Amino acid sequence: MDFLEKIETDLSSAFIQNGYIIQPCENQSALERIRNKTVDLATNFLGVPYPTDPGVFLDEIVSVLPLTKLNFFRLHIISGLMAESWFREAYFSCARSLVETIVGNELVMQRNIGFSIQIPGDNSSLLPLHSDSWGSECSPFEVVLWIPLVDCYRTKSMFILPPDADAKWREKVQDFAGGGTESLYQAVEPELKWLEVPYGKVVLFTPTVMHGNRINQESTTRWSMNIRFKGLFTPYSDKRLGEYFAPIAVRAASTIGMKFTMPGGFDD
Ligand SMILES: O=C(O)CCC(=O)C(=O)O
Ligand SMILES: [Fe+2]
DSSP states (O other): OOOOOHHHHHHHHHHHHHSEEEEEOSOHHHHHHHHHHHHHHHHHHHTOOOOSOHHHHHHTGGGTOOGGGHHHHHHHHHHHHHTOTTHHHHHHHTSHHHHHHHTOSSEEEESSOEEEEEOTTOOTTOOOSBOGGGSSSSOTTOEEEEEESSOBOGGGSOEEOOHHHHHHHHTTGGGGTTTHHHHHHHHHGGGOEEOOBOBTEEEEEOTTSOEEOOOOOSSSOEEEEEEEEEETTSOOOSSOBTTTEEEEEOOHHHHHHHHOOOOTTOOO
16 A cells, blocks of 8 residues: 555655655745855854855855865854754755655754865865765664755765665675775766755755765865754664754654553553
8 A cells, every 4th residue: 555645656756766856945045044144154254244145155165265274164154053043943944845755754853964065176075985874873764955055066066876776886895895985986986976956956865875075176165064864763773862863843642652651450
């Protein structure tokens, strides 16, 4: 039996087939608010005035940001966003119905924010080819909601190896042990999908398949965020409920069920 609606079945098939879905942000004003706050934090850190065009400012950040300050700058922005009480709900609202369709409507959300700033030519903050699920710390039930604050394409974006190709190459991973990740990357490179995600769109992907990024060879800087979601009642690995994940949507029947205790004396 499968009582999903057609739209849900179509999205589910696409996610299973491709490993990701790219779609328009479901709440443009929330995305705008997140981007404006990011620009606000960036300008405070740098002591420069608020720009007339936030998108151009982010794209062209190298003109005002010394590379030596990049990590401090990134941490300043992450802690500034996390300090905003509205941030996490705003982020979720950018893809709420998509996450509910792909994952479910009882959810936990990663407490931290992944935040990438990838300056053209910089090799200091790369995430080379990996699958989060190869280590024990990531549950294969997780999905990543990846949202760019600028237009992302080619090497300014990230790549994914679609599930069929991932399954094929995963069998051969041990053959590449000697040559390391770079040799595996070279082998899978023709089959990778580079995600084209203009500002205003979002990506939901499964981190069970190989993915990552390379040195940004475009002329402008990549700004993107990533936060994980999974079903409240799916298995937890090292990323524990309450530490790594926080519940964001718990339904009434589950609340009753979790509190329920059997009265004594009914065993016989
Ligand atoms: O942003 C990227 O390029 C990669 C993100 C990633 O590896 C992840 O969110 O698991
Ligand atoms: Fe990853």
